[in-house]
Amino acid sequence: MPLNILIVGCSIAGPALATFLQLAPFAEDDKPRITVLERSPAVRPQGQNVDIRGVGVTLLDKLGITAAVKASTTGEAGVQWVTSDNYVWCEFDSANDTETQRHNPTSDIEILRGRMAQILWRRSQTVTEDKAVEYIFGDYLDDIQQEDDKVTVHFARSGLHRTFDLVVGADGLQSTTRSTVWGPTAEATVVHPLGMYAAFFSMPKDAKQGDNDYRRSYHTHGRRMLSIRPDQQNGRSTALLTIVNETDPRFDAVAKARSSVDSQKALVNEYFADAGWQALRLLQEMHATDDFYYSMVAQVKMPRWSKGRVVLLGDAAHCASHLSGMGTTLALLGAYSLAGALSAHPNDTDTAFSAYEEAMRPHVDKAQKIMPGLMRIFAPETAWGVWLIDTTIRFLVWTRVFTLLMRFKGADTEPDALPDYGFAQPPEYKE
Template identity: 40%
Template structure:
């Protein structure tokens, strides 16, 4: 696969990874490949289901290829063939098969699949080389010059050489191991609500967007084997942490009820599903993603938010780069963590900037009108490529914007 041979002897080889989402198992795979001994602890008691379709772009596709997972990822594609926009009466305003706003350009090497499918692939590829501990999480992290002692909620304590937090935007690792003023949460002033729904419209691998108002969108997404709905709304003053699940469902209804098209039916379906998800869009900004023997990867250190369309790509690429730098430094965490930070920083900045600009799902009324014209024109063969690039956005280009440690050695 063009990859360097695994190392058999490294310093600081005992690595605790907190979180078994996307970044955690990817990191575990590559650490084990390089001769480290990874342990993953996950707060939940099983693989978490649910979530929307996710995208694997650019260099993240290269990582899956090197893991031997490319064929499995292709087999799990959502297979969505195109998209349209409708009005309140269900009349089509614009339609295209050149791209989708969730998955990107048709025929590109990028991969759209369900989060659960990708997470399962990553877990299956690491079970033989990684210890997994479910239903537990760190409550204290004590560093010395030579090791890290981690106390867990279960009451146990274990010693590791390094700890990596891969536990998401609300990272407990970040809260425990880093000073309170060491990170900044930037709220983008929007939220999303997602859930599984029956395919009552009978779609075959298609997605429909409905702009319920200048600050609201509904997306009905029917991919291979899964139909989901996503609501998104501008809400600058929303403090999502003040609500329980029932409160969030009531809030969603208050914002979208009576909006037209199939919105009321979709509200009934999504608020009844057991995998209902609601969160505001936020970013994590940090001056450093490491402190002593502890580092962060993925959303825990540099969440760009779902509006970037690049969160999964960041998680996979960040994990690969971190493992590669630790291997190149023979386990010297001071050197490896600093190199990881320098290599990833411009890439993260580009992803976060795309989200702050609205990605291509959360746009103003003038941009919405322009996007409709781009979608219409993308059906004209002479203009297809140009209009597709303008409407689908810059995810593909940004996804290629990082070099790997083994690229520098000419072994990629």
């Protein structure tokens, strides 16, 4: 009997898994039936820039979406560090740095998370001709019960009960699948906040304010950083405001409240109103935007990613935080590994889940390693600390140490590390 699979979450990992399951070498009579559930009424446009690195580029090829993704990149040419009066005091031109390219042959691809999710969602519906994936938008699960070899779930808004052979939680850092199945006690031990909070949104591009093809970053005392980045696809700019704060409990509270956008914006406004540079412009645009996104920065560390016939994928299982730059690549690799494991062991989910974890753990462990003291080093509290960090950044760029670091970056995600599960190669996705 074919597996009847429910995937919770339609961001990166969820639709990628839906596609890889269709490409996996299941026997014709064992092709899984796939349902994808998304809480939002449509694919969410929110989310900051994401990178696809190393083996992630190979996975784009296997999904047949390389051309579509490369045509949708943000066009970011490099990084400029600026002063409060918008003077560029340091620049790192990653796009034209030949030494960096030589040591990074699978050049990083930068794309907005919402655009990447949209491509993956559409890809999953076009990879075969039989429309093998059912999508349900605007609903969520409020109960998950396991009995023997089945999982019965309850849809909160429709009121329906449905039964599946397995459930995949691909619903992000604040996964309701994880909290429902593992419980609140486990939830308190597996989510590790890093004390940083981030607000992201898009806004009109303004060349008079200096908006260009570079990411412009400004950091100031109070452990605050503001960045403006290009979005060439939409002719706009995007803003990212981050703060490290471990004393005000409101940051954590509004991050966990899904519907408190007004409270989130008010808190960001309170802390950034006196930040300088273009803070007032950014806050004005923040209040006007309709794609505001706010989140805590945290990691998820679990001893096992499955419980019975429920398995976690992507950030729900092993969020490494955006500081790693590896979240999207890990999500794609996890989807590939889980689909491959299920196709190899369609009648033994315990063995499949163990094989999936064995394949993924080394990559996750490396991605989650953060330099001790990173938050305090790069988010100084005082003006003196800001000066010290500015001087350090200038030195790293001037001495080409950034290039040296990139020689080692991604060593754990080289294309030859990708196992061959015998997936079919789909035609290139075209919009």
